[in-house]
Amino acid sequence: MNKNYDVIVVGGGTSGMMASIAAAEQGSNVLLIDKNKKYGKKLLMTGGGRCNVTNNREVDDLIRHIPGNGRFLYSTFAQFNNFDVMAFFESHGVSLKEEDHGRMFPITNKSKTIVDTLINTAKELGVTLLPNTTVKSLLFDDTHITGVKTEFETFSAPCVVLTTGGKTYPSTGSTGDGYRFAKSVGHTIAPLYATESPLLSDEPFIQSKELQGISLRDCLLQVVNAQGKLVTEHKMDLLFTHFGLSGPAALRCSSFVNQLLETQSKVSVILDCFPEQTKETLIHTLSMKLNQSKKATKNELATFLPERLLVFFLNQLGVADTPANQLTELQISGIVDLWKAFPIQVNKTLPIEKSFVTGGGVNTKEIQPKTMESKKKNGLFFAGELVDVNGYTGGFNITAAFCTGHSAGVHAALEASYFQ
Template sequence: MLPFDGGTMNTKYDVIVVGGGTSGMMASIAAAEQGAKVVLIDKNKKYGKKLLMTGGGRCNVTNNREVDDLIRHIPGNGRFLYSTFSQFNNFDVMDFFESHGVSLKEEDHGRMFPVTNKSKTIVDTLVETATQLGVTLLPNTTVKSLLFDADHITGVKTEFETIQAPCVILTTGGKTYPSTGSTGDGYRFAKSVGHTITPLYATESPLLSDEAFIHSKELQGISLRDCLLQVLDNQGKLVTEHKMDLLFTHFGLSGPAALRCSSFVNQLLESQPDVTVVLDCFPERSKEELLQSITTKLHQSKKAAKNELAAFLPDRLLVFYLEQLGLADTPANQLTEAQILSIVEKWKAFPIRVNKTLPIEKSFVTGGGVNTKEIQPKSMESKKKNGLFFAGELVDVNGYTGGFNITAAFCTGHSAGVHAAQEASYFQF
């Protein structure tokens, strides 16, 4: 095999990684472990800027579910990751950090965090590992364009120099939190070699509503544990549902249940003006069970309904529901069977109209991206241009909060790094 010769270049490497986030750092480590000469370029002063923000600054580094369950929590093209996860999965992510001296702990819903409760622990470990493996770090450097010929990638052009390599891995992220450097550069690079970008939309994003009770802020700050939130299309058909915590805000709904519904809401909003979500405050109890448990209680009390039912829901939410039915101050023992049923129905199925979500720039994850049909699932290599690889949020894959997106980023980064290094080795003497 002849040595790689892409023309006159200032600097030569085996693998160039563009983007120093979750997938980029892991890609550079994986490539260097294969013996490749690697450079990791990032426009920020420090690496892992977005990773530092995850998990409320604690870094939900992965989730410990089995792979099939993991993929079920990645509704945006999760099946594309089967090949990736067969090579490197969430358990390998945990092993990686444990083997580098980072102890992890499990919290609710299988979420894994560093025992230190600091994202910096994770970022520092990745940067230190890359450095120890000889990865060249180029922070504060912006890549302007890809360099390529008819058949193959030949390198990148930065604002300072031209860098040559037979393999380039793009890990530039989506369009969320542009302050972290995710400004959509990767989409432009991918298009320059013929890739298509599927429509971009916000996922894992709070839901915005124009309902009067949202504007009045009367429910702002109320949180519910393990409630059920359903998304219905304009025919009333169930699109998705999630049983998790929910938070009423000054603009609408947030918390895990709302965030997990957001990608489905945004896709429906492409063809309808608003979307109905339905809140069930008692998903573990049937309408009949609730009806039976409160009927006897109410009929035996002379207190106002809002006082007798105070144990069931947060005070402001209970009063809100009862006021909507005109029953807040009605003596409990004067409620009719029909009125009690209307209370239960309100608790079990409260519709809320959602007009939009926060924009991509203020959302957690970007939906859409480089079309997965144009990427080799095993290697993460482009089908359009030899030597070009993709990983992380730039690809049209998105999951729920809870460590699923970070897992996809770590694992696609690792696969891209390994295969890019292997391909680059063919260009060495």
């Protein structure tokens, strides 16, 4: 087997496969190494096995959905963005379809379609695939990368692209190797934390599981700090679970919760079940409805919320079985207060290993935003989740991975050409 290459890509995930393709398209002799037997192992899991390959929002809106250093990606997206990702797959015979919130999926509804396209394209471009191989260390001199050392042999190259992922789903090979490699050449790693992760709570109603399985559509979930100041809010679907809160609204709040938990033991999230209506409007609506009825309050309000959640709220005030027309203005106002601003104490999220995305990573201040090259060691490039960039679910993280991978691959190939 050849031991000398122009570009070596370490990590055969989303960003790694794209980096190897981009480098090969520039004429580089590329080696793609992965510790797994098959490439794209984590990508196969995304979107419930359907692969939410990107999102069709405009770039500025895209970046707003990448709260973890999204602005760092402006230079990347100026070269290759979500529309280019879509064009790439369409040009390789993969038709995409749009679903809610701009999410793009292959019409086959199979992640395998995306992974196969990437691997087949890499092979057609002459990329050498080396699966089931673990890189042990980077090779470098005082100024430049010179290659990598694996568990079996050594490979030489003037440019190496690290795309080893974060620490989520370690079974896919994301075990944090890239952080160790980055540190070996002087990089600093921003503290790691779970993002896009369900929220865990010790609240009695969570522990009793009385709300488990209840889902809400388009509710508002807010995160507030210890001073009661709003940190972030998201209007999306929410699911009560046996351990706390899940669903898109909870997942999007998780990175902010984890950052607050660095300095406080618990974090308050505020649930608004009716974000489209003001408190005053709801009070008026309920008053008109309740004043005319002799039914039990829980029966008269049955259409407003899922039954168990409705009864839970009404029991907080002791009015579930009270005849509707006997409720006082104060009690009606109290019901609306619970519906519009129900506080839930969160004590943690699931750990990184069980979360969707890793927050933190290689410090973006130590990476050239245009090329994704290290400022610490010439010839070393980074892409994907290894970098301290993270977005919400909905195709944003995969987009960042594809695009940083493409940028890193192109510029690694350009730099390697100087050595040919």
